[in-house]
Amino acid sequence: MWKLTFARTVAAIPVIVLVALVAFILFRFVPVQAPAAILGDGATPEAVARLTAEMGLDRPAPVLFFEWVGNALRGDFGRSYVTGLEVSAEIAHRMPITLTLALGGIFIAVLLGVPTGVIAALNRNSFIDRALTGIVSVLLAMPGFWLALLLVLFFAVQMRWLPAAGYTPPSAGIWPWIRGFILPCLALGLGATANIARHTRSSMLAQLDSQYARALTARGCPRGRLVMRYCLKNAMMPVLAIIGMLTALMLSGSFVIEKVFSVPGLGSLILDSINRGDTPVLQAVVVVVAVFIIAVNLIVDIGYGLLDPKVRPE
Amino acid sequence: MLKQAIDCAKYTVAASCIAIACFGTAAQAEPNGTLRWGIGFEPQGWNPQLPPNTTYTQLVYEGLMRMAPDGTTIEPALATEWTVTPTDITFKLRDDVVFHDGTPFNADAVIANIENVQAASNRWREAIGGIDKVVKVDDHTVRFDLLRPSPSLPFTLTQRGLNMISPKALADGIWEREPVGTGPYVFNQSQTVSGSTYVFDYFADYYDPESVGPERVELSYLPDSASRYNALLAGQVDAVDGDPTQMPTAESQGFSNHVWSTLRYHLLMFDRAGALGDVRVRKALCMAMPLEHINAARYEGLLKFPAQRFDEADPAHVPGLKAYEYDIEGAKALLAEAGVTDLSLQFPSPDFMRIISELTKESFGMIGVDAEIVMMPTPEYFQSFYTGRYPFIVNTMTPENGGMFNYYPFRFAADGPANTFKVEPPARLEELYQLALEAPEEEQPALLQEMTQIIHDEALDCGYFDTAGVVHYNSETIAEIATTTWEPSALRYKDVKMAE
Numbered sequence: 131m132w133k134l135t136f137a138r139t140v141a142a143i144p145v146i147v148l149v150a151l152v153a154f155i156l157f158r159f160v161p162v163q164a165p166a167a168i169l170g171d172g173a174t175p176e177a178v179a180r181l182t183a184e185m186g187l188d189r190p191a192p193v194l195f196f197e198w199v200g201n202a203l204r205g206d207f208g209r210s211y212v213t214g215l216e217v218s219a220e221i222a223h224r225m226p227i228t229l230t231l232a233l234g235g236i237f238i239a240v241l242l243g244v245p246t247g248v249i250a251a252l253n254r255n256s257f258i259d260r261a262l263t264g265i266v267s268v269l270l271a272m273p274g275f276w277l278a279l280l281l282v283l284f285f286a287v288q289m290r291w292l293p294a295a296g297y298t299p300p301s302a303g304i305w306p307w308i309r310g311f312i313l314p315c316l317a318l319g320l321g322a323t324a325n326i327a328r329h330t331r332s333s334m335l336a337q338l339d340s341q342y343a344r345a346l347t348a349r350g351c352p353r354g355r356l357v358m359r360y361c362l363k364n365a366m367m368p369v370l371a372i373i374g375m376l377t378a379l380m381l382s383g384s385f386v387i388e389k390v391f392s393v394p395g396l397g398s399l400i401l402d403s404i405n406r407g408d409t410p411v412l413q414a415v416v417v418v419v420a421v422f423i424i425a426v427n428l429i430v431d432i433g434y435g436l437l438d439p440k441v442r443p444e
Numbered sequence: 445m446l447k448q449a450i451d452c453a454k455y456t457v458a459a460s461c462i463a464i465a466c467f468g469t470a471a472q473a474e475p476n477g478t479l480r481w482g483i484g485f486e487p488q489g490w491n492p493q494l495p496p497n498t499t500y501t502q503l504v505y506e507g508l509m510r511m512a513p514d515g516t517t518i519e520p521a522l523a524t525e526w527t528v529t530p531t532d533i534t535f536k537l538r539d540d541v542v543f544h545d546g547t548p549f550n551a552d553a554v555i556a557n558i559e560n561v562q563a564a565s566n567r568w569r570e571a572i573g574g575i576d577k578v579v580k581v582d583d584h585t586v587r588f589d590l591l592r593p594s595p596s597l598p599f600t601l602t603q604r605g606l607n608m609i610s611p612k613a614l615a616d617g618i619w620e621r622e623p624v625g626t627g628p629y630v631f632n633q634s635q636t637v638s639g640s641t642y643v644f645d646y647f648a649d650y651y652d653p654e655s656v657g658p659e660r661v662e663l664s665y666l667p668d669s670a671s672r673y674n675a676l677l678a679g680q681v682d683a684v685d686g687d688p689t690q691m692p693t694a695e696s697q698g699f700s701n702h703v704w705s706t707l708r709y710h711l712l713m714f715d716r717a718g719a720l721g722d723v724r725v726r727k728a729l730c731m732a733m734p735l736e737h738i739n740a741a742r743y744e745g746l747l748k749f750p751a752q753r754f755d756e757a758d759p760a761h762v763p764g765l766k767a768y769e770y771d772i773e774g775a776k777a778l779l780a781e782a783g784v785t786d787l788s789l790q791f792p793s794p795d796f797m798r799i800i801s802e803l804t805k806e807s808f809g810m811i812g813v814d815a816e817i818v819m820m821p822t823p824e825y826f827q828s829f830y831t832g833r834y835p836f837i838v839n840t841m842t843p844e845n846g847g848m849f850n851y852y853p854f855r856f857a858a859d860g861p862a863n864t865f866k867v868e869p870p871a872r873l874e875e876l877y878q879l880a881l882e883a884p885e886e887e888q889p890a891l892l893q894e895m896t897q898i899i900h901d902e903a904l905d906c907g908y909f910d911t912a913g914v915v916h917y918n919s920e921t922i923a924e925i926a927t928t929t930w931e932p933s934a935l936r937y938k939d940v941k942m943a944e
Contacts, residue, residue: 166827212494220638223639279670282671282678286677286678293678294674294678295666295674297641389667389668392664392667392672394637394665
């Protein structure tokens with residue numbers, strides 16, 4: 131297992147460097163550059179050029195890139211061109227919010243998706259199966275932001291049970307903090323629920339139809355024991371891979387949900403930074419998100435190796 | 445309240461006096477309530493000179509003067525009075541003001557602030573370029589010695605770039621990260637949730653407590669307009685930055701609407717020597733501006749259509765001037781007279797201007813002008829004004845606000861920052877401007893009005909329409925919303941009246 135972990139970790143390093151390089155190059159071409167954004171309405175080309183020089187942004191791109199990489203390796207992502215705040219502090223403030231949203235979404239998706247898939251598989255071709263498959267199809271087809279608006283209209287506007295938008299920090303109390311996340315996590319998680327349910331169902335069906343399941347049934351193994359002890363465990367292998375992939379997708383999905391619910395996570399930070407041409411923030415967020423996604427994939431790979439010895443390297 | 449009651453008892457004068465002093469001001473005697481305001485802007489640092497961020501900075505900062513609600517009249521703020529001569533301006537300062545960090549506001553503070561702007565690399569340095577030096581006459585009197593006549597300076601001093609910042613914060617270098625002004629509210633960092641809710645508390649040492657409405661202001665950054673309105677519906681905020689098209693719905697759902705003029709849009713014609721070099725072509729475009737169509741499609745009939753750049757209160761206003769009327773046939777005839785048959789023009793548009801741009805394109809198409817819209821993101825759009833790439837744009841340029849002394853040098857002077865095609869202005873226009881600069885105040889209106897007349901007759905500018913800002917608010921918690929004309933993104937926070 132150590133070999134697998136080491137191999138995957140080493141393989142991640144060039145990916146991170148490549149992501150950093152691509153982010154750096156891409157953000158050179160953002161239509162809005164920081165000096166113009168900072169100067170705002172009324173910024174003449176002369177004033178923009180003067181500020182560009184003052185900020186040292188007129189130096190050659192390779193110099194800027196290696197300076198940035200050198201500082202980033204020391205954990206210093208610099209300061210935002212616009213707010214003057216430390217980028218690492220800003221990310222440290224926003225990252226937990228986005229992670230809570232993404233993990234909350236995946237928690238809801240697993241909590242609802244796995245039982246739904248199992249129940250549908252156990253009741254193959256029955257009314258229950260068709261009803262659950264229908265709900266899953268609707269959820270899969272429904273855009274996340276639209277679902278979010280429906281949830282807000284019902285739970286926040288009509289019933290006033292939950293907040294419609296905004297963010298409450300944990301320092302204001304655990305329940306207010308959780309309350310603020312329920313709707314965004316539901317909006318994010320329900321689409322993934324459908325995905326997990328669909329994969330769980332087909333995977334469970336494959337296990338229930340397998341020879342070992344038939345053999346165990348023939349030998350008098352109780353249905354509950356067969357499902358819970360043997361089939362579900364084996365059916366979870368491909369589902370685990372899907373959950374890993376969805377966790378990474380949750381991160382990008384959370385960017386849209388953050389906008390709809392006005393949650394101050396990494397998504398809103400990155401959108402605002404694009405509009406301001408705030409490249410230190412953009413570059414840092416892209417690299418941090420890339421590292422997170424690589425880490426999730428690494429955990430999934432290791433988990434997969436733990437569950438299935440066949441995928442471990444020789 | 446108690447103090448006023450004692451005062452009234454002490455000076456038992458006429459009953460009317462008691463009524464006015466005790467009851468007339470009772471409602472505003474002490475700040476009360478919390479104003480929860482949902483807005484679509486996030487603070488971008490606390491340097492008032494940099495990105496337009498008055499939504500937040502107006503809470504904590506004040507200038508020597510301030511703009512009255514009409515957007516034209518200049519009122520005293522930290523300076524109680526001022527005397528203008530062609531060579532200097534002398535200000536008497538309030539002697540009862542302290543910054544939020546306890547530093548007294550005085551002549552030294554003014555000097556530190558002006559020097560700070562003079563050392564900056566932004567447009568505010570140019571805006572106060574007429575100041576040679578600031579001289580301390582006494583602790584509460586300063587004199588600005590001028591390099592040249594600077595009639596636009598009083599207006600500039602009302603603007604965000606010239607807000608007064610604590611000299612201690614300037615010296616410590618923290619002023620761009622921590623706001624320390626003299627305003628009625630102090631930024632409450634500990635209760636603020638960055639990227640979400642920004643909290644401001646009443647400043648206990650504010651020099652004019654009776655003028656302050658809300659005791660606390662909470663600004664919720666809700667970038668999505670639908671989320672913002674939902675937050676109002678859900679009772680999370682008391683007022684939101686709204687939209688004219690949402691007004692009927694808001695009303696039907698029991699909310700009140702506050703409407704005010706925010707920006708004076710117009711047909712900004714840049715290429716006045718090339719594609720738009722013929723006055724008949726310019727007039728034709730002016731006559732094809734689809735103002736009523738824009739009003740119906742985008743602004744629920746709230747637009748106003750002034751005939752000129754400045755209103756009645758401004759000395760450059762020409763009474764009775766008539767705007768170019770919408771006349772497609774007349775415009776076609778003018779183009780034919782000018783011999784223009786195949787005019788193609790590109791103009792930029794961000795998404796928020798799409799309806800206005802589409803209507804303009806269609807209307808120009810009706811007179812045979814092929815106007816092509818170049819869609820672009822909002823920040824790029826605002827920079828496109830200065831690229832010299834587009835012959836015209838439908839929008840506004842805020843640096844030209846404040847009167848002819850800002851408008852002409854910015855838009856029309858040969859070296860004007862917004863004269864991106866470097867077009868020579870009509871000789872008489874330049875001559876009048878120079879004369880007005882040197883003229884005594886009482887002689888200026890006639891000269892400035894002649895300038896307005898030339899700009900109109902030569903169709904150098906036209907198609908004015910005042911866009912409408914809207915606040916949807918809950919009248920159970922807010923008695924009155926206060927705004928400033930031509931100030932689109934901020935309330936007059938301290939003038940907002942909370943419901944009892």
